Amino acid sequence: MECGEDVQCERWINAVNPVNKAALMSWVKETGTNLIQINGQRKYGGPPPDWVGAAPPSGSEVFIGKLPQDIYEDKLIPLFESVGKIYEFRLMMTFSGLNRGFAYARYNNRRNAQAAIASLNGYEVQKGHRIVVCRSTEKCELCVDGVPCRLEQGELKSALQEVTSGLVDLSLYPSPTKKRELLAVVKYNSHRAAAMAKKVLVEDSLRLYGQKLSVDWLKPDIKQKLRNSSPKAIIAHEDPGWTILCTPVEQLVDKKKTGQLKTRGCMVEFLNVICRKMQLGAPVFLTNLVAVSPEGVMRFWYQVVIPRYPLPFSGYTWVVPDKMGLLNEHDQAKESVAQQVLKTLGCSLV
Numbered sequence: 001m002e003c004g005e006d007v008q009c010e011r012w013i014n015a016v017n018p019v020n021k022a023a024l025m026s027w028v029k030e031t032g033t034n035l036i037q038i039n040g041q042r043k044y045g046g047p048p049p050d051w052v053g054a055a056p057p058s059g060s061e062v063f064i065g066k067l068p069q070d071i072y073e074d075k076l077i078p079l080f081e082s083v084g085k086i087y088e089f090r091l092m093m094t095f096s097g098l099n100r101g102f103a104y105a106r107y108n109n110r111r112n113a114q115a116a117i118a119s120l121n122g123y124e125v126q127k128g129h130r131i132v133v134c135r136s137t138e139k140c141e142l143c144v145d146g147v148p149c150r151l152e153q154g155e156l157k158s159a160l161q162e163v164t165s166g167l168v169d170l171s172l173y174p175s176p177t178k179k180r181e182l183l184a185v186v187k188y189n190s191h192r193a194a195a196m197a198k199k200v201l202v203e204d205s206l207r208l209y210g211q212k213l214s215v216d217w218l219k220p221d222i223k224q225k226l227r228n229s230s231p232k233a234i235i236a237h238e239d240p241g242w243t244i245l246c247t248p249v250e251q252l253v254d255k256k257k258t259g260q261l262k263t264r265g266c267m268v269e270f271l272n273v274i275c276r277k278m279q280l281g282a283p284v285f286l287t288n289l290v291a292v293s294p295e296g297v298m299r300f301w302y303q304v305v306i307p308r309y310p311l312p313f314s315g316y317t318w319v320v321p322d323k324m325g326l327l328n329e330h331d332q333a334k335e336s337v338a339q340q341v342l343k344t345l346g347c348s349l350v
Helices: 003-015 018-031 073-081 110-120 153-163 191-203 220-227 255-264 267-277 329-345
Strands: 035-038 041-045 061-065 086-093 099-107 124-126 132-135 141-148 167-174 181-188 214-217 284-292 298-305 313-319
Touching: 018 073, 041 073, 061 110, 073 086, 073 110, 073 124, 099 110, 110 132, 141 153, 141 191, 153 167, 153 191, 181 191, 181 220, 191 214, 267 329, 284 329, 298 329, 313 329
Parallel strands: none
Antiparallel strands: 035 041, 041 086, 061 099, 061 132, 086 099, 141 181, 141 214, 167 181, 284 298, 298 313
8 A cells, every 4th residue: 555545544534433533532531541442342441440359250241232333432331330330341343443333341240231231222322323232142162164184183272372362172073064174163261252263263364274264153053063973183084185094104114114214303204105105196395484583493484285185284383403413404394394294194103
């Protein structure tokens, strides 16, 4: 975007609903209220400045819907505080500075949340605008569908923990909608953590091994289907190109050669042996050094393409410098990556 376009965009944003924005800023200054905007929402509290003790229990939050888009916290927080003490208030925002038509108010206890529903549901906040106030479902579970069948539970959990916070549990099931793929049920420690995770994963178009995943709330019908199936980390398929290798390594390669490979640490050579035995073609490695820590630990991006394997392997690996100087840094990275690919294929040196 050119500089002139940036200025025009800023002018347009500032021109949207200027009177109510000015009123909000005046209220914030007068009351000393601290509002923090992050990831498409503006938040007060969580906890508020004078809060003492643990967070409120489940059932203390209400959902507020059908809000006029030009109304802000200077009107909403005093209204909802009129029925009880607010622990946290979250208003969903658009890029232009209008609200998205809904918000969440979390009270200090369930009783005040029930009072808010009783007294404010149907309340006319502006002429002709009656809001909806109801109990927040506080959903904490996401459904991540389309997970590659070769991915292990621990690998997926690590990948999600890198980009989201509050993950407490993860289970893998055969996908009820996508053949040869898995569905993950991911549980977070709060509705807010789950909502933030959903936003990040959807907006970042999460991909694993080049495969795009679909992310949504775990719906009751899907949950019921999963209750009738057992969690499953690996699925074997009839298509040879999708087969997860479960044959013992000693049946694939000569034990003496396996011992030699293990002694020399030649994971790349061992991966070549396995790929030949599986008739997948020789793997092609791409490595790129992207960062070096103060201690000298190197971070590499990698991609491994195996000609007759359906998807490439890609990601990051960390390498500690070889003090003996037997391998250069890229060869070290390839060794590390080959070991990861072997693990994904179900192989290990024994």
